[in-house]
Structures are given as structure tokens and as C-alpha cells.
Amino acid sequence: MPQVSGAQEPLEKLRQLFLGFQIDAVGPEAASLIERGVAAREILETCRGCMAEIGKAFEEGIYYLPELVVAGEMFKRVSEQIRPALAAGAGGGAGRIVLGTPKGDIHHLGKDIFRMLAEAAGFEVFDLGVDVAPHVFVDKVAETGAQILGMSALITAAFDPMKEVLRLLEERGLRSRVRVILGGGVTTKDMARKLGADAQTVDAYEGLRIVQSLLLRAEVVA
Ligand code: B12
CATH class of the missing domain: 1.10.1240.10 (Methionine synthase domain)
Structure with missing residues (x-):
């Protein structure tokens, strides 16, 4: 106890x-x-x-x-x-993030914290909620032109749906224009690498820093 x-x-x-x-x-x-x-x-x-x-x-x-x-x-x-x-310090125009908890997982408290921080830093966040089907993530990325896709996972059952999201992004030719970051207690750097995501963290503040630097790097590459 x-x-x-x-x-x-x-x-x-x-x-x-x-x-x-x-x-x-x-x-x-x-x-x-x-x-x-x-x-x-x-x-x-x-x-x-x-x-x-x-x-x-x-x-x-x-x-x-x-x-x-x-x-x-x-x-x-x-x-x-x-x-x-x-x-404190909310602004605007920092970029667009599609965010959600993948299919099979209904935990959302950590996702909500990351959303608060990202909005405070000026990001426009499209929060799809929990138990989100893979194609819904991908449709939203296509629709909004978001530069970042964030998925929050707290149970291992969410791994396969995340893998499917990455597969669908490739299939629809969207993978090169969106950076994918995973967060939530059950995620690790190793599994993020295996799934083909760009980054992973279990700290919302670090997540924000990573997202900002991923965007900077994307600008340099573009
Ligand atoms: C609270 C809780 C619940 C609540 C959720 C309440 C809610 N509204 O979200 C309820 C009671 C509903 C629940 C249900 C279940 N739970 Co639960 N739950 C927890 C618990 C205790 C805390 C989770 C949490 O909110 N942590 C606090 C937040 C702030 O932390 P966090 O999510 O990691 O977020 C931080 C970072 O990771 C980051 N972050 C989070 N998301 C993202 C996203 C991005 C993009 C970025 C950049 C950063 C980021 O920001 C946050 C702040 O730094 C955990 C234990 C644990 N160790 O976490 C178990 C836990 C996650 N649950 C577990 C289980 C098994 C379940 C159930 C299956 C239980 C059951 N038998 O029904 C169900 C799942 C139902 C489902 N299909 O999802 C297991 C999962 C085990 C596994 N490996 O799969 C855990 C680990 C408990 C355990 N040790 O066994 N649960």
C-alpha cells in the first residue's frame, strides 16, 4: 500500500x-x-x-x-x-496539433494536461477525445493540415491502434508532413521507435519542448 x-x-x-x-x-x-x-x-x-x-x-x-x-x-x-x-501566457499561431487517446483506451487526464500546456503556448489543438479510431486521427490530420499528431496511451491495448495510425498516415501520403509524438504512462522510447513515431515522453512539459523543436526542425527541412 x-x-x-x-x-x-x-x-x-x-x-x-x-x-x-x-x-x-x-x-x-x-x-x-x-x-x-x-x-x-x-x-x-x-x-x-x-x-x-x-x-x-x-x-x-x-x-x-x-x-x-x-x-x-x-x-x-x-x-x-x-x-x-x-x-498563463496563452498566445496563438504556434502551430496545429491533433490530439487524442487511441481506440481501446479511455484515460484522458494526462492528455488534457498536455492540451492545456500546448494551448497556453499558442498551439491550436484539435482534441478528438478518447477511444479514437485510427482513421479518425488520420482524417483530422488531413482536414486540418496539423503539423503534429499527439497520441496519449495508458494501456497496452492502445499500441496496435497507434501502429495502425502510423500505417494509415503512410498509406495516405501524410507521414512526411506530420510529426508524431506519443505520451502517457505506458509509452516508452523503445516502443515509440518500434512503432515509427518521432518522439515520446511521459512529461507534458517536455512534450511541449519536443513539439516546439520538432516544428523548428521541420521549418529548417522545408
Ligand atoms: C486514473 C486511472 C484510471 C481512471 C481514468 C480516469 C480518467 N478520466 O482518465 C479509470 C478508473 C477510468 C481507469 C480505468 C482503467 N484502468 Co486505469 N489507471 C489510472 C491511473 C491510476 C492513473 C492514470 C493517470 O491519469 N495518470 C496521471 C496522468 C497525468 O499521467 P499520464 O497520463 O502519464 O500523463 C502525463 C504524461 O504522460 C504526459 N502525457 C500524457 N498524454 C500525453 C500525450 C502527449 C502527446 C504528450 C506529449 C504528453 C502526454 O502528460 C501528463 C503530465 O505530465 C493509472 C496508473 C498509472 N501508473 O498511471 C491506471 C492504469 C493506467 N490503468 C490501468 C488499467 C488496467 C485500467 C482498466 C483496464 C481497469 C479495468 N479493469 O477496467 C481501465 C481501462 C479502461 C480503458 N479501456 O481504458 C493500468 C494499465 C496497465 C497496462 N499496462 O495496460 C494502469 C497502469 C494501472 C496498473 N498499474 O495496473 N484508470
Whole structure:
């Protein structure tokens, strides 16, 4: 079971509330941390770490689906509090991103975080939601002329649909004009390479940096 300690540094209290499933307390605590100047990124990382611990306990049969559901709700409440801090600096015209969670997977919290950050950095994001069929991703890339396609995967069942997206992009002659980035807890650099994606990350901030640099490189090549 996740360990809850007695330490009290700023983020430790949030961690304890999260791991203690204090659903009504996590939002206010996140708001208070923001007010005290703690970076949104640190708050996010703390909660993501808690989610991973809860996920591990689920895997080990210590927790069940209801705990995952509550964890998802707690993360949503924290996100709502830090949204204004993430959205600071919104601009426009940075580029277009098609984003979604592939077929078979309904997790969306991490995808939503990446979307918030990308929009804040001036990207136009076409968020297709969850359980998205391969051809829907590809149609949207064709329709919008997006330079980036982002897919978020939290379960291994999403691998085959992602592979199919890459195959369809090739088949329809779109692969050379769109950069593909994978994110989400279950993705790895190795699997991204095997699928033929351009990049992978489990950190939304790093994802944003990668997307910006992929676009710069695309401009140089064009
Ligand atoms: C919350 C949760 C749920 C919630 C989801 C709530 C929601 N609205 O999204 C609910 C209860 C619905 C759920 C359901 C299930 N879940 Co679940 N879930 C989790 C849990 C605990 C947290 C996931 C999460 O939101 N993490 C927090 C976010 C912020 O992290 P993240 O997604 O990695 O995102 C970050 C980065 O990766 C990045 N990012 C994310 N996407 C993208 C995209 C791009 C383009 C970029 C650049 C960056 C980026 O940005 C984020 C911030 O840095 C994980 C455990 C874990 N270790 O993650 C299990 C976990 C993912 N679930 C799991 C399972 C098995 C299931 C179920 C099958 C359970 C069941 N028996 O029904 C179902 C799946 C149903 C389906 N078809 O999808 C397994 C998957 C195992 C596997 N390898 O396949 C996990 C790993 C738990 C485990 N250890 O067993 N789950």
C-alpha cells in the first residue's frame, strides 16, 4: 500500500491527502500551494507520482477499480485549481496539433494536461477525445493540415491502434508532413521507435519542448 509519512514540507501534505484519498481536500490544498508560489509543474508531478503509486497498488491487487476512479477524480480537482497557472501566457499561431487517446483506451487526464500546456503556448489543438479510431486521427490530420499528431496511451491495448495510425498516415501520403509524438504512462522510447513515431515522453512539459523543436526542425527541412 502507498506509504503516507508524517513529514510536512509543502508538497508532502498534498501527497498525503492524495494517497489518503481525501477527495474534498486535494483541490483546496493545490489552490493554497499555487497561492504560496509553488510551481504548477511540481504540483502536477507530485500528483502524477501519487497516481503511479495508486496504480501500482491496483496492479498488486491491494486496490480495486473504485480507488482508480477516486484517483482520477482527485487529479481532475487538482487540475482545475492549477489550470489558470498553466494557461498563463496563452498566445496563438504556434502551430496545429491533433490530439487524442487511441481506440481501446479511455484515460484522458494526462492528455488534457498536455492540451492545456500546448494551448497556453499558442498551439491550436484539435482534441478528438478518447477511444479514437485510427482513421479518425488520420482524417483530422488531413482536414486540418496539423503539423503534429499527439497520441496519449495508458494501456497496452492502445499500441496496435497507434501502429495502425502510423500505417494509415503512410498509406495516405501524410507521414512526411506530420510529426508524431506519443505520451502517457505506458509509452516508452523503445516502443515509440518500434512503432515509427518521432518522439515520446511521459512529461507534458517536455512534450511541449519536443513539439516546439520538432516544428523548428521541420521549418529548417522545408
Ligand atoms: C486514473 C486511472 C484510471 C481512471 C481514468 C480516469 C480518467 N478520466 O482518465 C479509470 C478508473 C477510468 C481507469 C480505468 C482503467 N484502468 Co486505469 N489507471 C489510472 C491511473 C491510476 C492513473 C492514470 C493517470 O491519469 N495518470 C496521471 C496522468 C497525468 O499521467 P499520464 O497520463 O502519464 O500523463 C502525463 C504524461 O504522460 C504526459 N502525457 C500524457 N498524454 C500525453 C500525450 C502527449 C502527446 C504528450 C506529449 C504528453 C502526454 O502528460 C501528463 C503530465 O505530465 C493509472 C496508473 C498509472 N501508473 O498511471 C491506471 C492504469 C493506467 N490503468 C490501468 C488499467 C488496467 C485500467 C482498466 C483496464 C481497469 C479495468 N479493469 O477496467 C481501465 C481501462 C479502461 C480503458 N479501456 O481504458 C493500468 C494499465 C496497465 C497496462 N499496462 O495496460 C494502469 C497502469 C494501472 C496498473 N498499474 O495496473 N484508470
